[in-house]
Amino acid sequence: MSAVRNYFQELSTQVVQGWNRFWFSPGDAYCLGAMRALIGAMALWFIVSYSTDLVTWFGPHGLLTVPTVTRLTGIADSDEPVFTQSILFYVDQPAVLWSVHVVAVLAAAMCMVGLFSRVASIVTLLMVLSYVHRAPMLTGQFEPVLTALLLYLCIGPSGRALSIDRWLKSRNGKTAEPAPSLAANISLRLMQVHVVMFYLIFAFSKLAGEPWWNGEAVWWLMAQSESRLVDFSFLGQWNAAPVFNLWTYAFIAYEFSFAVFIGNRLARPLLLAIGFPLWLSLIPITGL
Structure with missing residues (x-):
C-alpha cells in the first residue's frame, strides 16, 4: 500500500509542478515580441483586405447595410440582449468610413512594429472585432484565431522587445535587457493552448x-x-x-x-x- 501511496503522491507532485511551471514561470519577452509582430501583420492584412470594397460593403447603399446584416444574422428578430458591437454599426458615410478604416490600419501597423504596443494592440483588437461583427458572413476560420490571439496579446508586455518602443527606450539610455515576466508567459501560454484547441476543432469538424x-x-x-x-x-x-x-x-x-x-x-x-x-x-x- 505504501508503494501505491508514494506513487500517487509523486504523481500529484509532478502534476502540480508541471502546471505551475507551464503557467507561472517567467516568459521570454523576445518570443512575445515576435508574436506581436506576426499577429500585428495578420491583423494589418485582414483590415487592409477590406480597402478595395469598403464602401461597396458598408456604405449607405452598400451590399451589407446594417438593417440587412441584422436581418441576416437574426438580431433584428431576437428579443435577447445583443452583445456583438461594432463601430461600423454607427457609420456608413464614405468619408467617416474611410476615417475609421485609416485608424484601424494605423493601429494594426503600430501593433506590428511595436509603437505604443499595449494601446495599439487593444485598439487593433477592437477594430478587428468591429469588422467581424459588422459582417460576420464575410468571415471564416481565420478571424476567430486572429481575435483570440489579439486578446491574449493585450495581456502581456509585448513591446518590451523587438519593437520601436524598445528602440526609443534604448535611445534614452535604458539599455537593460528586457526581463522575462509572468504576464508574458501567461500571454504566450494562452496563445498556445488556444491554437491547439483550434487545431483539434478543425480536425474533428473535418471528420464530420x-x-x-x-x-x-x-x-x-x-x-x-x-x-x-x-x-x-x-x-x-x-x-x-x-x-x-x-x-x-x-x-x-x-x-x-x-x-x-x-x-x-x-x-x-x-x-x-x-x-x-x-x-x-x-x-x-x-x-x-
Missing part, C-alpha cells in the same frame, strides 16, 4: 464532412470557381485522384499531429516545417 473521409475535399475546394485564385480543374483529366486523396488526408493528419506533438521540443520544428507549405498550398485553391 464526407468529402474529408473519402479524400475528395481538396478537389471540391478546387472546383469552387468563385473563390479560387488558380484554376486547377484540368488536373481532373489526368487521373490525379490519389494526389487529391493524399492532399486531403494530409490536412487531417497534420491537424491531429499538431495538437498532440506541438508541446514536444523535438517535434515542434518538424511540425512547423511541414505546416508552412501545407497551409500555403490552400491559398491558390481557396483564395484565403
